[in-house]
Amino acid sequence: MTTATREIPTPLPADSPVLAMRDELGMCNILLSALGGDGANMAAKLMFKVACTRWNLDGGYDARYGSEKKGTATDVSVRFCSVGTPVRQSGPTTNPHVLAVFHQSLIEPLQLWRGLRRGALCIVNSHHSPDVVRERMRLHSGTVVCVDATRIAAECGSRLNMPMAAVLCHQLGFPDHVFRNAIAKQWPNAAERNLGAFDRAIGEATRATFADDGRFAIEAGVVTRGPLGWRNMLNGGTIDALTHSTVGRDNRIAAGGRVPEFHAESCSNCGICLTVCSDPGGLLWREGRMTGIDDRFCKGCMRCVEACPETKKGHALTVPLGISE
Amino acid sequence: MTATIEIERNPATNTKCAQRTIIANGNEAVARAIVDIGYDGEGYYPITPSSEAGEVVSKAFAAGETDLAFVVGTSELAAIGICAGMAVAGGRAVDVTSANGLLLKIEELPAIAGLGLPMVLNLSTRDVSAPLNIKNGHTDLYATLGLGWIILMAPNVQAAYDMNIIAIKIAEAVNLPAIVAYDGFHTSHANRRFDVFADREDVRRFVGPPPFCGTLEGKNGRFSFLDVNHPRTFGPYMNDDLINSKVQLDLKFEKAYQLLPGIFDEYAGLTGRRYGFVEQYGDRSARHCLVGLNTIGEAARDAVDRLAAQDRATNLVIPTVLRPWPEQEIVDAIGSAGRIVVAERASQYGANNYLANEIGAALQRRGNAATILQRTCGVGGLTITLDDALAFYELADRWPNFDDTDARRVKWYHGAWPGDPNYNPPQTIQPIAASACQYNGNGDGAASKVDLRVLSNMPTRFDKHAACPGCGIFTNLNLFLRGIDGHVCLLFNTGCGMVVTTGYPLTSFKVPYFHNLFHNACSTATGVVEMIKRFKTRGDLPEDITVIAVTGDGGDDIGMDQLVGCALRDDPFIMLEYDNKGYMNTGGQLCYSGFKGQINSNAHYGSQQRGKTRHHKDIIEILRGATPSYLATASEAHPADMIRKARKAQAVTRGGGFAFVKVISVCPLNWGMTEHGGVETVEAIVNACMHPLLEIERGITRITVDPEKKGKKVGVGEAFKLMGSAYRPLCESKNADLLAEIQAEVDHRWARLKAMAESQVL
Ligand SMILES: Cc1ncc(C[n+]2csc(CCOP(=O)(O)OP(=O)(O)O)c2C)c(N)n1
Ligand code: SF4
Ligand code: SF4
Ligand code: SF4
Numbered sequence A: 001m002t003t004a005t006r007e008i009p010t011p012l013p014a015d016s017p018v019l020a021m022r023d024e025l026g027m028c029n030i031l032l033s034a035l036g037g038d039g040a041n042m043a044a045k046l047m048f049k050v051a052c053t054r055w056n057l058d059g060g061y062d063a064r065y066g067s068e069k070k071g072t073a074t075d076v077s078v079r080f081c082s083v084g085t086p087v088r089q090s091g092p093t094t095n096p097h098v099l100a101v102f103h104q105s106l107i108e109p110l111q112l113w114r115g116l117r118r119g120a121l122c123i124v125n126s127h128h129s130p131d132v133v134r135e136r137m138r139l140h141s142g143t144v145v146c147v148d149a150t151r152i153a154a155e156c157g158s159r160l161n162m163p164m165a166a167v168l169c170h171q172l173g174f175p176d177h178v179f180r181n182a183i184a185k186q187w188p189n190a191a192e193r194n195l196g197a198f199d200r201a202i203g204e205a206t207r208a209t210f211a212d213d214g215r216f217a218i219e220a221g222v223v224t225r226g227p228l229g230w231r232n233m234l235n236g237g238t239i240d241a242l243t244h245s246t247v248g249r250d251n252r253i254a255a256g257g258r259v260p261e262f263h264a265e266s267c268s269n270c271g272i273c274l275t276v277c278s279d280p281g282g283l284l285w286r287e288g289r290m291t292g293i294d295d296r297f298c299k300g301c302m303r304c305v306e307a308c309p310e311t312k313k314g315h316a317l318t319v320p321l322g323i324s325e
Numbered sequence B: 001m002t003a004t005i006e007i008e009r010n011p012a013t014n015t016k017c018a019q020r021t022i023i024a025n026g027n028e029a030v031a032r033a034i035v036d037i038g039y040d041g042e043g044y045y046p047i048t049p050s051s052e053a054g055e056v057v058s059k060a061f062a063a064g065e066t067d068l069a070f071v072v073g074t075s076e077l078a079a080i081g082i083c084a085g086m087a088v089a090g091g092r093a094v095d096v097t098s099a100n101g102l103l104l105k106i107e108e109l110p111a112i113a114g115l116g117l118p119m120v121l122n123l124s125t126r127d128v129s130a131p132l133n134i135k136n137g138h139t140d141l142y143a144t145l146g147l148g149w150i151i152l153m154a155p156n157v158q159a160a161y162d163m164n165i166i167a168i169k170i171a172e173a174v175n176l177p178a179i180v181a182y183d184g185f186h187t188s189h190a191n192r193r194f195d196v197f198a199d200r201e202d203v204r205r206f207v208g209p210p211p212f213c214g215t216l217e218g219k220n221g222r223f224s225f226l227d228v229n230h231p232r233t234f235g236p237y238m239n240d241d242l243i244n245s246k247v248q249l250d251l252k253f254e255k256a257y258q259l260l261p262g263i264f265d266e267y268a269g270l271t272g273r274r275y276g277f278v279e280q281y282g283d284r285s286a287r288h289c290l291v292g293l294n295t296i297g298e299a300a301r302d303a304v305d306r307l308a309a310q311d312r313a314t315n316l317v318i319p320t321v322l323r324p325w326p327e328q329e330i331v332d333a334i335g336s337a338g339r340i341v342v343a344e345r346a347s348q349y350g351a352n353n354y355l356a357n358e359i360g361a362a363l364q365r366r367g368n369a370a371t372i373l374q375r376t377c378g379v380g381g382l383t384i385t386l387d388d389a390l391a392f393y394e395l396a397d398r399w400p401n402f403d404d405t406d407a408r409r410v411k412w413y414h415g416a417w418p419g420d421p422n423y424n425p426p427q428t429i430q431p432i433a434a435s436a437c438q439y440n441g442n443g444d445g446a447a448s449k450v451d452l453r454v455l456s457n458m459p460t461r462f463d464k465h466a467a468c469p470g471c472g473i474f475t476n477l478n479l480f481l482r483g484i485d486g487h488v489c490l491l492f493n494t495g496c497g498m499v500v501t502t503g504y505p506l507t508s509f510k511v512p513y514f515h516n517l518f519h520n521a522c523s524t525a526t527g528v529v530e531m532i533k534r535f536k537t538r539g540d541l542p543e544d545i546t547v548i549a550v551t552g553d554g555g556d557d558i559g560m561d562q563l564v565g566c567a568l569r570d571d572p573f574i575m576l577e578y579d580n581k582g583y584m585n586t587g588g589q590l591c592y593s594g595f596k597g598q599i600n601s602n603a604h605y606g607s608q609q610r611g612k613t614r615h616h617k618d619i620i621e622i623l624r625g626a627t628p629s630y631l632a633t634a635s636e637a638h639p640a641d642m643i644r645k646a647r648k649a650q651a652v653t654r655g656g657g658f659a660f661v662k663v664i665s666v667c668p669l670n671w672g673m674t675e676h677g678g679v680e681t682v683e684a685i686v687n688a689c690m691h692p693l694l695e696i697e698r699g700i701t702r703i704t705v706d707p708e709k710k711g712k713k714v715g716v717g718e719a720f721k722l723m724g725s726a727y728r729p730l731c732e733s734k735n736a737d738l739l740a741e742i743q744a745e746v747d748h749r750w751a752r753l754k755a756m757a758e759s760q761v762l
Helices: A040-055 A130-137 A149-156 A161-171 A176-186 A188-204 A272-276 A303-307 B026-037 B051-062 B076-088 B099-104 B108-114 B157-174 B200-207 B242-271 B294-309 B327-334 B354-365 B386-398 B472-482 B521-538 B560-569 B619-624 B639-654 B678-687 B716-722 B725-731 B733-758
Strands: A028-035 A057-063 A073-082 A098-101 A120-125 A142-147 A206-210 A283-286 A289-293 B019-025 B041-044 B069-072 B093-097 B120-125 B150-154 B178-183 B190-197 B278-282 B288-292 B315-319 B321-323 B339-344 B371-376 B411-413 B487-492 B513-515 B545-552 B574-579 B630-634 B659-664 B693-697 B700-705
Touching: A028 A040, A028 A161, A040 A057, A040 A073, A040 A161, A040 A176, A040 B019, A040 B190, A098 A161, A120 A130, A120 A161, A130 A142, A130 A206, A142 A161, A149 A161, A149 A188, A161 A176, A161 A188, A176 A188, A272 A283, A272 A303, A272 B472, A303 B678, B019 B026, B026 B051, B026 B093, B026 B120, B026 B157, B026 B178, B026 B190, B026 B200, B041 B051, B041 B076, B051 B069, B069 B076, B076 B093, B076 B099, B076 B108, B093 B099, B108 B242, B120 B157, B150 B157, B157 B178, B157 B190, B157 B200, B157 B242, B178 B294, B190 B200, B200 B242, B278 B294, B278 B327, B288 B294, B288 B386, B294 B315, B294 B339, B294 B386, B315 B327, B327 B354, B339 B354, B339 B386, B354 B371, B371 B386, B472 B545, B472 B574, B472 B639, B472 B659, B472 B678, B487 B521, B513 B521, B521 B545, B521 B560, B521 B574, B545 B639, B560 B619, B574 B639, B619 B630, B619 B659, B619 B693, B630 B639, B639 B659, B639 B693, B639 B700, B659 B678, B678 B716, B700 B733, B716 B725, B716 B733, B725 B733
Parallel strands: A028 A098, A098 A120, A120 A142, B041 B069, B041 B093, B093 B120, B120 B178, B150 B178, B288 B315, B288 B339, B339 B371, B371 B411, B487 B513, B487 B545, B545 B574, B574 B659, B630 B659
Antiparallel strands: A028 A073, A057 A073, A057 B190, A142 A206, A283 A289, B019 B190, B150 B321, B278 B315, B630 B693, B693 B700
8 A cells, every 4th residue: 555665765866857957846757748648646556655665755646547548648746855745735736846748639638838937847748859849849859759658568568658768767767777676576477578668769769968058948738628607608608509519629649650551442321330439529420320439529549440341341440550550 | 341430540650651753644644643542433435525534444453453343334424323323332443524424424523412422524625515625625624613512623644643633532531422533635645744653552651441430520431332231212302401401512512621631731741742722823922823624734834934925924723623613722823813814624604604703703702802804715626825815914914905895705705707798609409309319219119229330329428528438327317328319317326426527617428318316317307207297287397207316335335224215116218326345435435336355445355354344235235125117237237128128217217117237337436347348247247147147127027138048147156257447456366255155145145036037936
């Protein structure tokens, strides 16, 4: 249930950004932006506990729990400070020094650049270069570290949290062996796969630092205030379905780009895929005909592929090859 | 067990007990305290954000770390009733809850207090509202103020642990129950470094064995119900004498007020951690004071420091005991402030706020004319941070010199916004016409042929939700609704189904939809269909509307009584239960419908337990005795069968009767199974006769899909193999005895079902 602080703590290596980046309250604020099911919570909790016990840090770990289902955006806030610094704030970090982005597709919808501090450290799951990602991140100044975590996780058979946590811990100046040991201990059955992903991620990450070149401004953190407030919210918080339907919403991040391929020429319009689809909005069924997949709402579950009677014959529906992210 | 013994009290020691530093969250801190104290029992029912506190205790039980009786009730009311039973029997009982759970058990609260039964209720605070919100707020806490419970506040994770140990001690000293309130999410889910007793025995020495001590003047003590050699009547019917019982309650609070400082001292002596009635921070002589409970107060400490660094003296008061109300201590802590901002995570609508009123009255009784400004804040997902606290001090400083008239109000809301007056979004969908939903043949409903291809033209009554990939809820619901023609109104119980479809301000539903509470969609539907009948008779409602209430299997645990009521009255609507064998929305706790041996977040494997301990509930057989018009089970692996049953159910409700349909629904997330494997898995469950497909029309049972006759019957192990990691232990040879037991139970139920189907009388 808990980790006891039995080991004798040693000082954190002096060049760790955790010591250099501190806010007015003495905290180094780290935000992990991920999707439900990525394992961000577990990895961050492990990092927090190990770092606190090993290097005698204090701080807090606050996850944005709720009813988040797999595939919905979630975040985890970790703050580190020296022992003796009071830890009084709770809840998510709005001004991170360090940001770990588990899916680059989250950057724009969540406006992840907002609230980032000057000289921030951003670790992004991306196969692109730090230069490309810096543009996407609209980073005022700081360091971008890119790692193709989705590919590494898939190829090593780990969850996404392994390559991401590896690069995060490494960049925070935490000696690699400490977390390798902790991971092996925490998930003994998956140790080999996890450690494979861990090592590859650290080896393959690319890093670049960007000075304040005036290209992007520091922007204030996101405050969610919709156009509906206490003056115009309908009685009792009622929703007008005709004007506030989810039909227009883009849920593409949930499937992470893994959407089945549809080949109309092999389809017999039997309707079975529609019967088994995770979301009746995921399939485009028009006038008695199957016409394709709505990638804005397909959840990527592949139930339809499994059920399609034509798949064996002509591949009406197939699982896409490769990893698109 | 003997009653009325003066227990031997520990001599108060000044020796510090060894402490150990750990890192855990508030719920884990509470669980740790529960295990350290060594309770006799815990009545439990899950609700966010407190659920985990019970889960951790249940895990410790499975692992043999504690031997307490951990009982999962059918509801929060049941859970605390179980605690009342434990307490009256002389046991030491504890409970954890939040929000709606607290309100559901509230009837028991004054009863336990009135009966003088000490116990501890942990309240992980959360707002209670419609529209539903699961985040923080103190609506639940404030509902308990006048119920006769001691109320201790835990502003942080450390205090959540400590206050639990203090709570049981003071509760038992005065024979009153006690609440420990810690903030949902901000504390319950916050991982922090804190200290606990290194040796559990030190905690047990501090609290001592349950004392059957006299409360007032050495008399009126607590007795044991189990003292058969000296029988007593507990909870008599009382008339005019009741007022004397009220006096006793009040005097017990006076006594608690006298005893608490000593207990706080003793605790400080043991641990070095000092608590009191109130925490005062900053400068008592400052002109401005902020009063805030729990995490509001915690966050505001940084504001006090920040302002002090700018040479601005401010005062901060964090009440840590609400009952007994420490009036003098609070007034003293407020000191000489002339402006007091009371920031509360709740509002007393149409009146001044709770704490503000109590503080105002306290000051007035002492001739203090300070101005009190009230701000409701930090409810729902909103947090209160350093910046908000700074804004409160700013308010104290500047009030009433604001341009904004709302900001000049004495009572107002911090963090609310008015909205954009020019917001006028376009219409994005068309209402579904009844004529567009006629794919069920020419009025002969159930009898007409099921053609999936034709039915694919049925407009979807909902789509584009946020459930996990591969979730069975919506495949089932979508399929079922294709068998329903015309207009539909949907009602949902709380659960995954509602949470993922109606995240404000958008809805996935294209037909009228109503979520009321977790347990009463069926009763609500009864109200709706009664009005449909009435308005139709009056000629005010031309449309033919089919009302469908949707629930998880959990909703039919907590709402079982109401469901039986609807069946007994044969109310004309359809109740559709998606059975995913757990309380999935709250993190996979056990439902009575789950299989024996299944792993749940509150049913683990260990030396003392192997997962869920009893066999799956058969809701159909429970309802059979209520003799409703139609009962059925269906599966998404048998679409034609499901469509036929949907049509029949609709025909039954049109004929004025109640139809209950239960579908089996995979939960890839909590079952730990593949996302694409839903249909195959469900088929295996049906073939293993673990979810037999049947219907019962006016008492006559029919098996509609018989795997045995088709030669497809498989053992339950075949299904468990596909059902994922929650069922994995059942596939391991070391649990072969469990598997055999489940097989025997399933075979027995199947044999009985066949006998019923063959008979016209059974
Ligand atoms: C009175 C009350 N108690 C507890 C809860 C918390 N709660 C909300 S949904 C839920 C579980 C729902 O389980 P189920 O009906 O099986 O639906 P599922 O989540 O599996 O979809 C619980 C325990 C509540 N909202 N109200
Ligand atoms: S299941 Fe396959 S063949 Fe049938 S409609 Fe869907 S894509 Fe076409
Ligand atoms: S992958 Fe899943 S959600 Fe997407 S179309 Fe197929 S069944 Fe529907
Ligand atoms: S947790 Fe389970 S029941 Fe809930 S949405 Fe996810 S898969 Fe469906």
